[in-house]
């Protein structure tokens with residue numbers, strides 16, 4: 291059993307002539323096997339939280355902690371965090387010209403495991419992960435995310451998650467831009483990894499639809515850079531009906 | 543169909559000419575028609591004059607040298623008999639190489655089949671003239687492998703006769719001390735297609751300038767360049783594409799990576815679409831990846847159009863660093879920063895390698911570039 295703890299996290303970004311505080315005190319604990327959904331209005335800081343966990347250099351942590359089984363994540367470089375078991379499925383996956391998907395996946399797997407995957411089984415594993423997510427084999431020869439459609443990029447993120455088997459995955463709007471079939475396929479992928487590895491999930495979304503496939507244990511309402519309310523799955527349904535007005539009034 | 547070049551009396555002062563005018567550039571086989579090289583002359587202004595003076599002044603050995611040619615017949619032919627069908631010297635070093643060479647090495651390529659390999663390991667201070675001739679309807683590749691410590695001033699003529707399909711790969715893997723100043727004259731006749739691929743690695747100074755003439759209707763050129771410069775080297779390419787005939791097509795792409803203090807690369811691309819070159823399509827691009835502080839890339843594309851009726855003409859130039867978002871994405875998958883840098887830089891360069899079309903050579907070059915980038919990353 292592993293635990294990811296976020297404690298009173300304050301994060302800012304550099305803007306012209308100073309810095310702007312985006313996260314204003316986030317506290318959240320996720321255990322292995324748990325699924326936490328985060329919902330909140332545009333610009334409330336959800337992606338900022340996701341990127342800060344992954345260690346994107348754009349974000350400055352002013353105070354607070356992120357601990358993975360008690361170890362200080364903020365002390366780790368981006369790649370160390372990934373090797374420690376953190377994974378971020380990005381809202382906007384990056385296109386990398388000249389680096390093929392197959393080379394990328396093998397290099398990442400080697401980095402995460404500390405040794406190269408067995409030639410004999412790795413090819414099959416990649417093929418299976420891609421087939422499971424209804425990605426044609428031909429994607430392996432293409433450059434990472436280059437020219438992929440929005441939905442293909444998202445599926446490619448989940449292929450990586452399946453192959454790298456993280457302890458905790460942050461899914462930043464992985465459901466946005468997916469058609470109804472793809473949404474099911476992606477959700478099944480997440481559930482498969484959860485079932486086989488007991489992965490913990492932080493699922494950022496705007497829509498309750500994905501929560502029908504990936505049942506959250508907890509739902510957090512994210513407003514103004516922090517968690518405004520926590521509840522069970524029923525909270526998501528209420529948000530869908532009522533929107534965020536209530537919280538916005540309270541927080542202003 | 544050879545290029546006609548005017549030879550005006552006396553050399554003009556290039557620095558007085560507008561940058562774009564490539565059309566009427568002076569050409570001569572006589573070194574004394576050109577002034578001593580200096581940074582005040584347009585074509586030398588970005589070049590390391592002191593180093594190149596080893597070739598621009600003093601004696602150059604012009605005799606035969608050891609060469610291995612596999613897959614084609616060759617002979618040494620007196621310059622007066624064979625030279626000048628694809629172009630004439632447009633600078634002093636080229637004219638000196640021309641006048642100090644006794645016999646040209648003439649490689650005669652015909653038929654189809656395995657690539658022809660020309661292998662040279664050169665030393666000393668010397669001049670040379672290489673003529674590679676593709677007979678009509680030939681479909682063949684030629685690889686020129688250059689090694690050694692030489693200071694070499696050379697002219698290369700490539701003639702693709704009607705309907706030939708020629709691929710010429712120059713693999714310059716010079717010793718760190720080498721100096722290489724070369725002019726490549728490429729003449730492409732009716733419906734012929736040439737892939738001209740220039741790989742520039744090593745050497746203290748490399749200055750290799752291809753001048754390509756699309757001489758016959760329907761002629762096509764794919765001109766690719768790949769350079770990796772580190773350790774203070776200078777690598778320069780001035781690429782000239784002359785659309786002379788109608789319905790001709792050109793595509794030029796040069797990519798380079800630079801590392802280290804004082805490392806310098808120069809790319810100048812001139813495309814000239816002449817008055818008779820109706821219905822032509824051309825594109826030229828240069829991209830540079832700067833891997834460290836203290837390295838500098840100059841990139842200057844030019845386009846001159848003398849007809850109103852063209853199918854397309856474009857150019858692009860970009861010089862930049864590795865993209866932080868690319869590195870972040872790879873690192874977020876556990877890949878270390880140095881490995882991520884290496885992957886992205888290699889990917890940038892492999893774009894050109896993929897056009898070689900000879901699997902064995904592509905693999906060898908990929909390994910060479912990976913090693914070079916490893917060395918750069920471990921020195922950081």
Ligand SMILES: Nc1ncnc2c1ncn2[C@@H]1O[C@H](COP(=O)(O)OP(=O)(O)OP(=O)(O)O)[C@@H](O)[C@H]1O
Nearest residue numbers: 303304305310312331332333334335336337338339
């Ligand atoms: N360079 C910047 N200058 C000013 N504000 C910025 C800058 N970069 C980000 N922000 C702000 O940070 C806030 C948080 O952005 P973030 O992407 O974390 O929001 P989000 O909750 O993920 O939104 P969405 O639901 O639209 O994805 C936004 O208000 C955004 O405008």
Ligand SMILES: [Mg+2]
Nearest residue numbers: 336337338381
């Ligand atoms: Mg977001």
